Amino acid sequence: MADPKGFLTTDREVAATRPVSERVKDWNEVYVPGSLLPIVSKQAGRCMDCGIPFCHNGCPLGNLIPEWNDYAYREDWQAASERLHATNNFPEFTGRLCPAPCESACVLGINQPAVTIKNVEVSIIDKAWDTGDVRPQPPERLSGKTVAVIGSGPAGLAAAQQLTRAGHTVAVYERADRIGGLLRYGIPEFKMEKRHINRRIEQMRAEGTKFRTGVEVGRDVQATDLRRRYDAVVIAAGATVARDLPVPGRELKGVYQAMEYLPLANKVQEGDYVTAPVSAEGKHVVVIGGGDTGADCVGTAHRQGAASVTQLEIMPRPGEDRAPHQPWPTFPMLYKVTSAHEEGGERVYSVSTTHFEGDAEGNVAFLHLVEVEFVDGRLTQKPGTERKIPAQLVTLAMGFTGTDQENGLTRQFGLAMDERGNINRDADYATNIDGVFVAGDAGRGQSLIVWAIAEGRSAARGVDRYLTGGSALPAPVKPTDRALTV
DSSP states (O other), X not given: OOOTTHHHXXXXXOOOBOOHHHHTTSOSOSBOTTOXXXXXXXXXXXXXXXXXXXXXXXXXXXXXXXXXXXXXXXXXXXXXXXXXXXXXXXXXXXXXXXXXXXXXXXXXXXXXXXXXXXXXXXXHHHHHHHHTOOOOOOOSSOOSOEEEEEOOSHXXXXXXXXXXXXXXXXXXXXXXXXXXXXXHHTSOTTTSOTHHHHHHHHXXXXXXXXXXXXXXXXXXXXXXXXXXXXXXXXXXXXXXXXXXXXXXXXXXXXXXXXXXXHHHHHHHHHTSOSSOSSOOTTSEEEEEOOSHHHHHHHHHHHHTTOSEEEEEESSXXXXXXXXXXSOXXXXXXXXXXXXXXXXXXXXXXXXXEEEEEEOTTSBEEEEXXXXXXXXXXXXXXXXXXXXXXXXXXXXXXXXXXXXXXXXXXXXXXXOOBOTTSOBOXXXXXXXXXXXEEEOTXXXXXXXXXXXXXXXXXXXXXXXXXXXXXXXXXXXXXXXXXXXXXX
């Protein structure tokens, strides 16, 4: 146990953020550089090293949280990094992007603010990079087996790194022009600077992983040809089919899916554009969808100089404390204020969009909405609550409905799908086609980054067993496992 009295003597303290007036003028991460190290050891000391650490249950990776909290408290950063990497290939990603279900399951959280697990995690890995403790781990010998990984998001990268380190020759195929999937083009720079992805890619290259960008399997390469060329294939293509909003006026110019809007802003940061082809500058922006992707659109619009930003959510506003039907240690639905929300804008709950109104040139000009409420368990419009708001740029951030089936990948392989548009797999992450496996959102459906990495690691074990007859690789989750919710 780090500090036997730490949870009694130390209050919760999180990373400091830069002033709003400063950070909305750039695209750097919102946190004050170096603000965590002076406080993180004491924060790690709040960990009680519980007899049953429920943080393990909250995190699908099974992170050894009490162990690396103890090392962080003692400032043994090398040992902390080793324990961190024992279960997580990319803690700098999860430490920045994960909503931290481990903290919701923290035993201290029963009656006190939980341990700042996420902040401790990112401090350990950032320190490890600074001190050179993160090194390539090439395999001692090669197996002679080859694996293709389709998709370079967190699931694909985790599977690729595990399989490379097991001695297989791995090539990662990515349809975009850069590696990273939604980490690269879906996550704004202010949430995670892309240098964190770049140095992991260089580590993986040094270990032997090959990368093929600008290649869409199903269009540029036939899936069946790929299967013949490799001993096994891992599909980690994500759940990229965005949920649409089929209301009158949807065809107007200025109405975009979030994943049509956000990547363009990221491409500006990559140097591909001077200014984004779709920009919020000087416009009244409406974001439909109250989740993390919606918040990313809000923060992006602020930095592009929007005249106003309004975020709409069809569900009621969540409470700021746990509801009775969402007891500890489940992951509760709480009112969440992200860094983007701190920067301004209006959040409107319990409303539904009825239609868009355009101008004479076919551009969206107004959004018409109506208030909704639950009646007999169903959302119902409230008469007399209709109104319209200015909307010159609308982004749809309402989630995703399954993996892409239009590019031919699933059809060419002959994959069996479930009723939700996900690829079926068995307990070893194998599909109905011999030698073809699936990991991440393509099989699970839209989920969290920790689940993607956990599935990538688990699928790698299934592939390794298929290729060699056995495996020492870890498998932290089963395909049927679900988050600790009610």
